[in-house]
Amino acid sequence: MAKWSRFIISHVILDSSIFNVLHFLLKRIDRRYFLMGILNSSILMKDKYDVVIIGAGLGALTAGALLAKRGIELLIIEQNYIPGGACTSFKREDRIFDSGAALFFGFGKEGFHPERILMNSLQEELEVIPREAFFRLNFEGKIITFHKDINKFIEELKKSFPEVQEQLEKFYDYLMNFYENNIKGHEMLTSPSELTIKDKLKMLFENPKRAMNMRRLLKMSAKDIMAPYIKSKRLIEFFDMLCSSYIYCIAEETPAILALTTFTDNHAGGSYYIAGSAQTYSNTLEKAIEKNGGTILYRNKVKKILFDGKKANGILLSDGTIIKAKKIISGTTVWNLYNDLIPDDLLSKKQKNWVNSLENTYPAMVLHIAVEKSVFPPDTSPVEYYVSDSSNIDMGDITMYIPTMDDHSLAPQDEHILTVFSPAPDQSWPSPNDPEYQSEDYYQSKKKQADLIIDEIEKRIPNFRKGIRMLLIASPSTIERYTLKNEGCVGGPKQSIGQDLSNRLHAKTEWKNLYACGDSTTMGMGLPAVTVSGFAVANILLREFHKEIYKENPILKDQVSSIKSKKSYLIPDLKNVTLENVKLIARLCQHCQDAPCMANCPARIDIPNFIRRIEAGNFIGATRIIRETNPLSEICGTICSPDRLCQKHCYRNTFAKEPVPIQSLHKWISSYTANDGWSNYYSEENDKNIAVIGAGPAGLTCAYFLARLGYKINLFEKCENIGGILLNCIEKKLIEKEVVEKEISFMVSKGIKIITNREISDEEELFELEKKYDAIFLTAPLSLPDEIKNHQKITLGGRWYSENSDQYEIVESVRDGRKAAQTIHKKLNNLREKFKLD
Ligand SMILES: Cc1cc2nc3c(=O)[nH]c(=O)nc-3n(C[C@H](O)[C@H](O)[C@H](O)COP(=O)(O)OP(=O)(O)OC[C@H]3O[C@@H](n4cnc5c(N)ncnc54)[C@H](O)[C@@H]3O)c2cc1C
Ligand code: SF4
Structure with missing residues (x-):
């Protein structure tokens, strides 16, 4: 038996830790092998990068785009087939459904606006559709509209709670005063937990009163700050609901600072929908990464982070590929990081206890529904929030996004598209690897829960069920499958007291060269917090690479434009692909996960992914993905016979008159980008x-x-x-x-x-x-x-x-x-x- 195999077997038997073997082998590899590339089924990549990022969720994409813009060579590895994690969209029969996020804060000109700063820092254009109101809260027969204008909102509240107007006025006076004097103008791209001692001292000396005020709040809950002003039980329940809608916690659990900021700052910046769907945002970040030389590898999972002693120095993919890196950023959850990716022997009992003690946000049921427009009452708002029992966060808490009210290019004219979600019932949902996943029992369970949610909606929108034209049900297992969010939770660990700030995962982890971002890190809910986490980790790394960091107020051209709501679905001219209509034609592609076109392409070009990039205006990325499997791109795009191949098998043929004109798009993009889209990565010359x-x-x-x-x-x-x-x-x-x-x-x-x-x-x-x-x-x-x-x-x-x-x-x-x-x-x-x- 070869010396190597004998060693491996004996070591495995003696130690039973395969990763010790890996450590040993890697030390040998370092001495013996030369730098070389890796040619996998979709891309040729390097085997060593400055930075490798795990996952292409919004935090990771933000960090990746910012680092790539500063010339850092990086690779992002994503197990899903598209970028965005919980901020993605998918298509079915020309309807575009958002999988998760659809209510976007952070794009305003006032208030805290990290997403706008991001687009400006990257100089990437984005169109957003502003909303007059964030949502309408429906409970106990009342409907309260959350107007952007805070004074209008307070008036609405006062009308709904006439008996306690004074309490409301005094509480909002306190909130707005605190906001004006302590928060406004001090928004940072770094979470307070990531500030250096020097930064903290500077803040203390600059404004000691503010520093003390903020410090005092750190130990308080939303309930504590309400207590001096709000006495009415019904009002307390109302603010409980408010906390749960923004932060997924009741007032008693919600950190005061978080409640204070969201109750006020959201009104300053306002809420938006991203024109074209949530996926447009993730695609734009992907475009920024690829434009600046970054690489994203989809459909690949990171199995382990590799270490040299306590220093992270690479990753191992599920297919056995090893990629080395100077720095590694984890964009996955804290539980995946500690329980799966970091070798067990590098974790202390205390660390394991800490991570397993963290409580997650609730696992969600999500329904994607296409409904006849005629069933909706005329005053329906783009975001409706229904609460059945205001003393509990449970299945009766239904959030309903209706993005077609803002952007009707997402679906046929006579329909609305809905993403509806609510906390899933307390039952164990199978993990996507369990045999019960996709079993009959599992389907029945999903169907039962969907029925209950639809019953709740029907109470407010009569004939809703009759109006349904398409219903797709996602359980917590589905969320876990596409985002690896443990138990299908909506947003990592809860943002509750005890799990905030210093007790969360930090951007700089306890291991050298290993960093983290995403919703397991920075305090705050949803995308603004996740964006801040991306900025925080990017700036830490840029300092370490001695590059320019990003600032809160870049004096650059504003790239975010507010547009009016889109009224209709445009039908493109398929016969003639031009720069003007190519994105619209690309929009016909349904981005099938198991794309039949790709299975029938003799060169196995990643067709949905190149067309998705064209739709996003990422022309260089689109050609690059083609040339990585087929360098004779323009030639094949011209002479290929698609009617026998990809186009014959296009999924569009099952519901529309014509397939996606794949060949025309292929030919157009190869010719348009002729000299671009060629990878400039060549490995060091070897002696073979x-x-x-x-x-x-x-x-x-x-x-x-x-x-x-x-x-x-x-x-x-x-x-x-x-x-x-x-x-x-x-x-x-x-x-x-x-x-x-x-x-x-x-x-x-x-x-x-x-x-x-x-x-x-x-x-x-x-x-x-x-x-x-x-x-x-x-x-x-x-x-x-x-x-x-x-x-x-x-x-x-x-x-x-x-x-x-x-x-x-x-x-x-x-x-x-x-x-x-x-x-x-x-x-x-x-x-x-x-x-x-x-
Ligand atoms: C139903 C729903 C509705 C929501 N609505 C809103 C909203 O309206 N507004 C808002 O602001 N927020 C909303 N959120 C929350 C928000 O979408 C998330 O908090 C945010 O998108 C999370 O970003 P993240 O960076 O943590 O990455 P995630 O979205 O968690 O993505 C992580 C990515 O990493 C990949 N990954 C993980 N581990 C590995 C690995 N080992 N190898 C390869 N890839 C890996 C996953 O596949 C995933 O794509 C919603 C969430 C859900 C689920
Ligand atoms: S081109 Fe491919 S991915 Fe797009 S709709 Fe047709 S089969 Fe699906």
């Missing part, structure tokens, strides 16, 4: 020489990827010109010569030596090459003796073209070439194979 025989699509593709992985390539071609079948395509006028020449020139620009007029005609010659090269890729194989077929150094692939060959085979050859590059890289890089632990 590869011979690629045949410079058709397969040989060119294989050579291109191997050259980017640092190999030295000799590309042999028997003809005078390279291109193989592509030259025939030019002759047959299927494609312009310039297009072929341009695309090939990008592919062979670095690390590839072209040897034309050189035919490798027999086995003898092949075996001569075999002595000189570390690996050979032989394209267009005819019948070959087994000796060659099974030779360690030789990889076969590509097609042999004839008069009858069609364009389909060109795309297949590209795939063969990429696969060959993967096989050769794996063979020559067997060290990495050895360290695969799965």
Whole structure:
């Protein structure tokens, strides 16, 4: 038995901790291996980055976009197929549903507005639709509208509680005074828990009274600050509801500072819907990351964070891939971080007890419903909040987002789209890995809960049930599946007293080089808090990398524009793809998770993800994702026969007249971005020489990827010109010569030596090459003796073209070439194979 395997087995048996083995192996790897890239099924990436970020939730995307903008080389790894975590949207039959967040604060010009500062810092444009009111609260037969204008809101409150007007007035006087004197103008991009001692001292000396006021509040609850003013039981219940709607805690649990800020500051900044859906926001951050050279790897899960002693230095993906990093940011929950990602032997009992003592926000049931517009009373608000029992946060607390009231481009004209959520009943929902998940019992349970929620809505909107045209039910298990939020909770640990500020997960963790962001960290609810967490961690890292940090008031062009509500769904002209209408055409794509178009693309291009990027105006990201699997992008986009392939299988065919015009979009984006979207990542050159025989699509593709992985390539071609079948395509006028020449020139620009007029005609010659090269890729194989077929150094692939060959085979050859590059890289890089632990 090899020395290595004996060591591994004995070590595993002796210690039973696989991660000790990993530590040992990694130390050896560091000494023995050279820097190289990783060619996985969707992308070619580096095996070492400045920063690796776990998850593409809003906190992580914020940190990633800010760091990438300052030139930090980074990789984000996301297990889902789209960016955004709990701030995503999905489509069904031309309806766009928001999965979670749909009520956006933080975009105002007044009050605290971290999202606006973010867009301005990144110089990324975003359109938002302001709302006159945040929501309407329906309880005990009363309806209270939360107007943006705080005085109007107080008047409304006074009308609803006429018997206690004085109490209300005095309480709001206190709140507004405190806000004016202590909070307004002092909003920070760093949570108080992340302030350095120097910062804290500076604040103390600058304004001692304010510092003392804030400090005093830290130990108080919302109930404590209400006590001197609010005596009425009904009013206390009302503020309980207010706390639970904003903070998911009752007043007694809610930290006073949080209540004070949300009760006042939300009115200063106002609430918004993001034009185009919640996904538009996440897509915009993805665009900023990719524009500045960052990489996002979807459909991959981080299994462990790797350490050298107590210093984090890399991550292990579920497929066994190891990626090293100078700094690692966790955007997942505190429980996933401590219980799964950090090796158990690095955690003390105290740390384990702490993390498991944290109480989570409630797990939610979420219904996505398309309903006939006619059933809604005319005064319905874009956000309705129903409370059945004001003494409890339970299933009767229903939040109903109706984004089509702000943006009717999300659905057909006669419908409203709803995202409805409420606390899930106290029962154990199966985790997505449990066998009960997707079982009949599970479906019945989901259906029962959905029925109860719909019954509650029906009490306020008669005929609601009759008006339903589409209903999709998400349980806490569904939330967990797409966001890895433990038990499907809405927002990480509760923002309650004892779990706030210093007792939450900090941006700088207890381990060197390991940082955190997202809703397990900064105090505050929802996206503004999560955005602050992204700023906080980005600024800490920028200081450590000696780069310029971000400030609260960047003097830059304002990128957030408020627009009027959108009235209709625009139908694009499909025949003619232009810069003006390309985003609208891309909007037809339903971004299918298991996209049938992709399964039927011979080159396995990530079609939904390139079209989603076009929709977001992320043109460079869109081409890059295509070229990472198919570098002959414009050529294939021009000559491919989509009616037999992707478009034939497009999901749109099941409900609309025409499929998404995938080929037109593919062709347009490749041609529009011609010189862009080529990855400039080439690994350091290594000492391995590869011979690629045949410079058709397969040989060119294989050579291109191997050259980017640092190999030295000799590309042999028997003809005078390279291109193989592509030259025939030019002759047959299927494609312009310039297009072929341009695309090939990008592919062979670095690390590839072209040897034309050189035919490798027999086995003898092949075996001569075999002595000189570390690996050979032989394209267009005819019948070959087994000796060659099974030779360690030789990889076969590509097609042999004839008069009858069609364009389909060109795309297949590209795939063969990429696969060959993967096989050769794996063979020559067997060290990495050895360290695969799965
Ligand atoms: C139904 C619902 C409605 C909401 N409504 C609002 C609202 O209207 N307004 C508001 O402000 N907030 C709202 N929120 C809360 C808000 O959406 C979240 O607090 C916020 O989006 C969380 O951001 P995050 O950075 O913590 O990332 P998360 O959203 O938690 O995302 C984390 C990401 O990391 C990925 N990930 C985790 N672990 C790994 C791993 N090991 N490997 C790879 N990937 C990993 C996950 O797949 C996920 O995509 C709502 C939440 C829900 C669920
Ligand atoms: S193009 Fe692909 S992802 Fe888009 S709707 Fe058609 S099948 Fe779905």
